[in-house]
Every structure is written in structure tokens, then in C-alpha cells.
Amino acid sequence: MSVLLTNSSWKISKEAAKSLHKKSVSTVAADVSQPIFNLTNQKYVKYLSPTTENFIDSVYEICLENNVETVFPMSDDVVIPLSKNKPILNEVCDVPLSDYDYLIKAHDKFQTFDLARSLNVPVPETFIFSDYDELIEFSAIATYPLIIKPRMGGGAARSIHIVTSKDELVNFYYELIADGHLPMIQEYIPGSSEQMYMINVLYDKNHELVSFFMAKKIREYPHTGGVTTCGVSIFEQILLDYAKKIFSSLKWYGVAEIEFKLDLRDNCFKLIEINPRFWQYLKHPIACGVDFPFYLYNVSLGYDFEANTSYDMNVKFINFYKDVPSVINQLLGSNNKKKIINSTISSYTGKKVFSSKDLLNTFIWR
16 A cells, blocks of 8 residues: 655655655655656656546556555646546545645635635735736736736746736736736735745645644745745744635645745735645755654544644755755845845754755656
8 A cells, every 4th residue: 555646756756755655654656757767666657647638547547556545746737637536536545635626716826815805814916807908908007016927826937927017017918828827917015035934734634734834935946936945944823824714714635835925015924825735845844843744644544643733943944956046146136245145154054954956866857
């Protein structure tokens, strides 16, 4: 019996596997491709692309043939079809995801913000348009800068843009459409990465909170909105309260990440997005004492276990491979390079955990 981990070429999937293997839980690594060669005892299998109509059939067969007890999806393009087809997959295994009608409200940011407003959770002002005339009319009277990004999913960092003029807004709007995204326009909240806060949660089948972890960004790459390259574990009660409101309303099951940004104009935290899956800095909460993969395994299979209700504070997480270009970008764009250097040195002090890019892994999977 084992856990099926999707997107096995990703670092996040490997971190989950490490966590489970330490607890003697076997895993099956799955992806649309297999490694050129295997340096471990890990079993690898292939599934069809999540965009194909036979994807669910391929996952079903993998689970059946490999005695899979539960499936841990690692990406949005896998999460959505798995949630939509839970009744089929539940014939052979558990799928620790919310039902599709609830999960789509977390995947679709505009629905997320509608829900948050109804729960009195602060959100940035947000706009969508049904036709060209609405967009042009808005672009002529809007206050810039604005954020434009995909409405669905976490979105690639390259698809998030800060626009400062009518022409930029219209151009990026149609660029996103050409790339297959539904665009969404948002009020720009001024400030740096250090105003970004992330809450990781795990909910059981009864939609009860099992465990949580919080971190604050110090740097990200790219700076317009991307992966955490340096962060630190923290706690903010109001953020936990907001998260509980939202996930209780969504009848949540499984893990998720919810992000907020501190708006210094009114000193309020504003909801940015929900990611209905594991997150890129998974190693951080595990190192701080919150073993989300192992907890999710126990929750999914209904085992009794003790989940940590606290975690180590002020522990840094550093993704060195991404942090170097992040610091370089800051240096190139700053008139006070000494301040950037001192800040970077300071961020590397104290207790920390590193997550660096595995270059051999890149070669193996390419």
C-alpha cells in the first residue's frame, strides 16, 4: 500500500516523498514523463497529460495496479480534474481534496474574492470585464498602477504584470487572453515582498482544522510576484482567523496555502490568493515541526495521530538557487546597494533551512 505523488519531477514532490519515507510510508512517483535513469529505489510511473480526456483513467489504473491508498496532487492542472472526478477515483483510493464545487471557488480568484467579501475578509479592489468596450472604458478612468494576472489558478509568475498606463493594461490583457488565460485586474497594493504572508493549513474529512503553519516573505523571485526565495516562520492571529473563516465556508478537505499582503496604507491584511495544494517551500514547515505530508497521509486514511499545534518561530527558509537572482535584481534596481547587502546578510543569520536546486535532478528529467 502506498501514496501516489504527482508531478514527481518537482522538488515539492520529492520533499513530500522524503517526509513519508522517514515515517516508513511507501510512495509511487508519477508524472507525464519518467526520469532518464533512476538513482533510488523510488518507483516511477507515467500518467497521461492532465489536459487529455483519458487522464483520470490513467490515474485510476496506476492506483489499482500499485495498491495506492491515497493520491497527493502537487499542481493546479492535476488538482482540478482529480477533484472533479473524486467519485470515480474513490472506488480505488482516497483523494484528499474538497469537492469540486467548493474547490473551484479557491481556484478561481474572482470567486475567492466574492466569498472573502461576504465573510468580511479584506480584499484588494478587483475587476473583470465581459467585453472590449468595458475594458477600454475602465482603462481610461482607472488609477494606475494596477495588477493584471490570470483569474484561474496560481498562475506562472511571468503572467503577473504591474501596469502603469492604459496602453500597458490593454496590451497585457490581450496577451493573457492569447496565452489562454482569463485576465483579472486588481488594485495595486504598494510595498515589498516583506509584506507578503502565507498560511499553510490541513483540514480533515470533517472540515476541521488539524494543523497550520505561517511564514512571512523576505524576498521572492521575480519581485512582481513569484516563489519565496527567503522567508521566516511567524504567527499572526488575525491571519489564522481569516483562514478559518474562508476554509470553513469552503468545507475544506486536505492541504492549502492562502496568501495575504499587509497594506501599509490602512494597516490591514488583504487576501491575495488561495493555492489548493502543497506549496513550493514545503521543506520549511516540515523543518519547523509541522510534517504536512505525513499528517495528510494519516488524515486521508483515518488514522489516529498527534499533530503539532505549535512550530518553531523565526526559522529562515532560503531557496538559494532562486535567491541569488532575487538579490541581484534588488541590487540592480536600488540606489542604496549597501542597504540591500546588509539586509541580505541579516536574512542569512539565525536558524535556517536551505532548499537549493538539484542540478542532477534537472539533468535526469530532461
